[in-house]
Amino acid sequence: xxxxxxxxxxxxxxxxxxxxxxxxxxxxxxxxxxxxxxxxxxxxxxxxxxxxxxxxxxxxxxxxxxxxxxxxxxxxxxxxxxxxxxxxxxxxxxxxxxxxxxxxxxxxxxxxxxxxxxxxxxxxxxxxxxxxxxxxxxxxxxxxxxxxxxxxxxxxxxxxxxxxxxxxxxxxxxxxxxxxxxxxxxxxxxxxxxxxxxxxxxxxxxxxxxxxxxxxxxxxxxxxxxxxxxxxxxxxxxxxxxxxxxxxxxxxxxxxxxxxxx
Numbered sequence: 166x167x168x169x170x171x172x173x174x175x176x177x178x179x180x181x182x183x184x185x186x187x188x189x190x191x192x193x194x195x196x197x198x199x200x201x202x203x204x205x206x207x208x209x210x211x212x213x214x215x216x217x218x219x220x221x222x223x224x225x226x227x228x229x230x231x232x233x234x235x236x237x238x239x240x241x242x243x244x245x246x247x248x249x250x251x252x253x254x255x256x257x258x259x260x261x262x263x264x265x266x267x268x269x270x271x272x273x274x275x276x277x278x279x280x281x282x283x284x285x286x287x288x289x290x291x292x293x294x295x296x297x298x299x300x301x302x303x304x305x306x307x308x309x310x311x312x313x314x315x316x317x318x319x320x321x322x323x324x325x326x327x328x329x330x331x332x333x334x335x336x337x338x339x340x341x342x343x344x345x346x347x348x349x350x351x352x353x354x355x356x357x358x359x360x361x362x363x364x365x366x367x368x369x370x371x372x373x374x375x376x377x378x379x380x381x382x383x384x385x386x387x388x389x390x391x392x393x394x395x396x397x398x399x400x401x402x403x404x405x406x407x408x409x410x411x412x413x414x415x416x417x418x419x420x421x422x423x424x425x426x427x
Contacts, residue, residue, distance in 0.1 A: 166197065169206040171224045173361070175250065175419045176272040177399040179220070181363035183208055186218060188338055188359065193326050200239055205232060207239045215322045216427065219245035228255040233262060244427045251420040264424040271407045273415040274399040278391045281414050285384040293385050296341040296355075297334050304350040305341050312353070312368025331355075337393065341366065342385070344378055354382035356398075362390040364400035379406060383413040 166187040173180040186197055195214070200207040204225025210218045221236040228249070236247065249255045251269060260266075275281060287293070296305050306320050315323075331341050338359060344352035351373035355365045364386045369378050383400075390398040399418075402410045407417070 166199075168360075169201060169222070169224065172206050172222050175224070176222075176248075176401070176421065177274060177361045177418075178272060178363040178365075178401045179222070179248075181357040181359055181361050181399070182218070184359035185339055185357040186210065189327065189330060192329065195326070202232070202235065204228065205235065207236065209240055209243065209245065213243045214326070216244040216246055216425065217323050219243055221245060221247045223247065223249040223253070223255060226253065228253070228258060230258060233258060244425070247424045248421050249424070251422045256422065256424075259424045262426070264426045267423045267425045269404060269420060269422050271402045271404075271410075271420050272399065272418040273402050273407070273410055274397055274418055275387060275413070275415045276397040278387060278396050278398065281387070283384050283387040283391070283414060285381055285388070287381070290347040291344065291378075291381075293342055293344045293382065295334075296331055296343060298332065301343055301350070302328055302332065302341075304343055305353050308343070308350060308353040308370055309366055309368055311370055340389075342382070344369075344382055346373060346376075346378075352378040352382055354386055356386055356389060358390070358393055358395070362393065362395040362398040364390075364398055367400070367406070380409045380413050383410060383415075387413065 168180040168183050190197060196211040198209050198211055204227050206222040206224055208220050219240060247259060296302055306317055310317050310320050330336050330339055339357050341355035343350040352369040354367045357363045357365060367379050367382055387398055
């Protein structure tokens with residue numbers, strides 16, 4: 166499927182999410198619906214999965230009440246998110262209409278992986294392995310839920326339909342990983358590998374934070390990107406994590422704000 170080129174320029178990870186949905190739709194019976202205007206890119210799933218996949222992207226320099234009405238009409242009664250570049254003054258229109266700022270994030274990218282120093286050394290007692298069993302999936306599910314302050318039911322809504330693909334040991338386009346500390350899974354990460362290699366779902370249990378595992382997982386995944394033949398990789402980082410990712414070699418492409426009204 167074709168993804169809006171402007172979106173891919175400013176937020177390549179989001180483009181990879183949409184390509185992932187396109188990749189799995191035949192097996193999952195997901196229908197993908199897109200709509201573009203001069204300054205909007207709208208994307209949703211049907212049947213509705215989760216607001217994580219229903220986004221209105223404001224890509225241009227203009228945004229008014231008429232645009233907001235187009236967005237609402239497109240999504241109907243489904244929950245959705247509105248994502249804007251942080252340096253654009255669109256917030257008042259959304260806030261006055263009952264939206265709240267959910268979070269701010271940084272679209273980031275590392276380039277020149279063939280020459281970038283992404284070597285890493287696993288400390289004694291630490292290993293990283295792909296999620297290929299039901300038990301490993303449950304561990305990943307638990308780590309994600311704690312790291313992102315979600316319930317396991319919320320995890321299932323967002324990612325449950327991917328289990329079949331993740332557990333397939335021949336799968337190259339989407340994979341999840343666990344970092345084990347002395348045999349105990351404490352950190353997670355994954356990737357969607359399509360036109361871009363997007364690093365996803367970096368999280369660590371509270372009891373294991375401060376030990377550098379997020380940065381270690383990112384370096385591991387950057388190396389996976391290189392092994393798969395990619396010369397660049399992208400991710401979306403939070404305010405708290407952006408410095409960790411910069412240290413691993415990623416640079417900021419854009420800062421975005423995400424608004425919700427549910």
